[in-house]
Amino acid sequence: MFTPARYIVLDDEATELATLVDALHVLGAPCVGIRFDPHELHRPDLFTGLRVLFSDLRLVKAQPAGVQHYSTLATVLDRCVPESHGPYLLVLWTSHENERAALAQRLEELLPASKRPIAVLGLDKVQFRHGVTWDAVRLREAIRARVGSTPQLQALLNWERDVLAAANETLAIIGGLVPDDQRAIAQFPGALDRVLSLVAIASAGSANAPNDRKGAVTAALAPLLSDRISNRPQDPEANALWEQAVTFPQGQELQAAQKARMNRMVHLAVPPAEPVSRLDWGAIVPLGDAQLSDDAMYARFGVTADHLRDREFKLRPERRTEGQLVVVRGGAACDQAQSQSGPVPLLLGLLVPSTALSQNKRSPAVHVCEEKFELDGYQEPVSLLIHARFSTSMVAQELQAWPAATLRLREQLLTMILVHVASHAMRPGTLRF
Structure with a gap:
């Protein structure tokens, strides 16, 4: 119900903390103040929406200046910033450039890349204080100027x-x-x-x-x-x-791993974040040991799993055992939405590391998705192949005995696959002399 705060103020002095939080609230900033306690590391749930963190450099006044202060702040960030977190800015209350640079270097050394701030900036408290109160207007302009020095972050915030x-x-x-x-x-x-x-x-x-x-x-x-x-x-x-x-600088394109991660987010629903049922439109269900036996494969597809890997999907001989044979729940979206009676249509496919595919030409019935995906359990991007000629169907009760669905294709990619399958099935045959 409550949206996580995008601005967090971290300080060990209650008065300092309260006055700064009040000043940010005057600006309309969704801000939360956290009083630092060296004996109790803070709740990570407060940091889930973090975009700008204001922190005092000396969170433990008894510590000598220098590395220990930097390590204390690094410990807080390591514990509290979520692993999968967007970019955030660290604003340090200091007027000394050498302290800001030293902290930035220490964070580079101690924090994993996913938890590091996009930039460490410095602001001098003295410029915005009038006794025990803060000059909210000057603070707002200073914050805008500091955030504006990183236009990429400012654009994402907007x-x-x-x-x-x-x-x-x-x-x-x-x-x-x-x-x-x-x-x-x-x-x-x-x-x-x-x-x-x-x-x-x-x-x-x-x-x-x-x-x-x-x-x-x-x-x-x-x-x-x-x-x-x-x-x-x-x-x-x-x-x-x-x-x-966004200036379109010259340089390399996204790396293969980056593309695979983006394709996963755009085209795949992945449990447990998104629950997937075997009967969902686009659900990917792996073939288990019972379905992969020669007898079961002959009965359903007329060939063995080895034949599919070698002759149809065409994996490299030395990597022919890699990947996973799957079926994809196809058919019409409205049939699934309305729980229409009848067998469930399924398309035979293969999830396999892209480098395991041979360069040999495949049948036009085989669709190799151009998108490659980052998947758990694989060390490299994965390709999805769909074979239009090896489709099958079964009643829902039988499918429920198969392994659980591991993924679901989102509509855009699934529709492209269904178009390929329909086009292959409807290709005209002509008699020529």
Whole structure:
């Protein structure tokens, strides 16, 4: 219910902490203050939304100056900054450039790359203090100037702000579907329940919506949210900022591992973050030992698993045992959404390290997805191959005895695969002399 704070103030003195937090609140910053206690490392959950951290350099006054202060702050960041965290800025209360540089170097040495700040900046407290109060206006301008010195971070912060605004507009659209005559306090929750229920049914069908209510509503709201994000009002100041932040420098393209990570996020739903059922449209279900036996493979596909690896998918001979044979739940999206009766259509595929594929030409029936993926259990990017000629089907009860689904293809990639399969099946044959 509560959005994590994007600005955090860390200090060991309660008075200093309170006055700075008050000053940031005056600016409208979603800020939380944390009083440093050397005997109790702080709750990591407070840092999940961190974008700018203001910290005193000397969190333990009894420590001698220098490395121990730097190590103390590094310990806090190592414990509290999440492993998968976006970029954040560290603003240090110091007027001494040598201290700022020494801390930055120490953080490079002690912190894993995923937890390091994008930059360490320095601000002198004396410039913004009038007795026990802070000059909020001067502080705001100084913060803007410091953050503006890293336009890439400033652009991402503005983009994050746009996402929050778009989410608010999307909620307003849903709330606006409640008729005016049902907006009394006593009636509004029930009326909103009806709206959300109808939206879920429209998205996932009346049979499936109750099985994943949040997922059904999310699937309906996601296009609205995406539209609001993509079509924000034009802002000359924001446009100028993005021109500074994204300059298309000459150099290498994204590395293979970076591409694989992006493809995973864009095209795959991965449990447990996103639950996946065997019957979901696009679900990827591995073949287990029972399904891979020669007898079972002959009965279902007319060939063995070794034949598929060697002759159809064409792996390198020395790597023919790598990867995993899978089936992908295909068919029409509406059939799955409405839990239509009948066998479940499945496409035979292979998940395998990309370098294990031979250069030999494959049948036109085999679709090798251009996207390569980062997957758990593999040391290198993974390719997905789909064979249009080896499809099968089974009733839902039989599929439930197979291994659990490990992934789900999102709609864009799944649709491309289904187009390939349909095009191959419908290719015309002509008689020529």
